[in-house]
Amino acid sequence: QSVLSQPPSASGTPGQTVTISCSGNSSNIGSNFVYWYQQFPGKAPKLLIYRNDRRPSGVPDRFSGSKSGTSASLAISGLRSDDEADYFCAAWDDSLSGRWVFGGGAKLTVL
């Protein structure tokens, strides 16, 4: 149902690198910035990546973002147990007079 497509889950072992994808179309990811958020159960979402690949101050450089065409990716390197959370992407969509669209979120499990 979400406009942006994400895998529902991802997993990795401590120290590994995990990548979470986010797929859209020409009216959203293809023409606008992508943002990534981290959310722990019952907590407010936290901004991880803005404008495709920029990190807010305080976000470790283990988190990185990229975008190509109508898809984007979030990579988490040096995976840690406390990275276990939900990760979702967001982008402005130029259709329907403009609106924000989101991915359904990917639940990251650290094995």
Next chain:
Amino acid sequence: VQVVQSGGGVVQPGESLRLSCVASGFSFSDYGMHWVRQAPGKGLEWVSFIRFDGTPKYFPNSVKGRFTVSRDNSKNTLFLQIDSLRPEDTALYYCAKAFGGNSEAYDAFEVWGQGTMVTVSS
């Protein structure tokens, strides 16, 4: 920088509710603010935006005419008035500070509130 939400609860269809969001740690009057909701088991849905000067914007069509976003810059407070509540309005509602001063609707969500649950049920 934080935004703390209040309001919400269990209401019957057709009733009204007002959600609040108090901001601190930044110059509230310089930033636009968003409302986003997430129905149980569903994805996030952007609901509204209000510019620093109080100009509102709403999406989707189902909320137009029933949702009213407003702000009191003197009290660093954002409001979402929801009238004629429907069962499909049941959701966790988030407020969020937009990026950048004089932010517009297309400016993303920089800081989110903790969310407040609205349940519409008879």
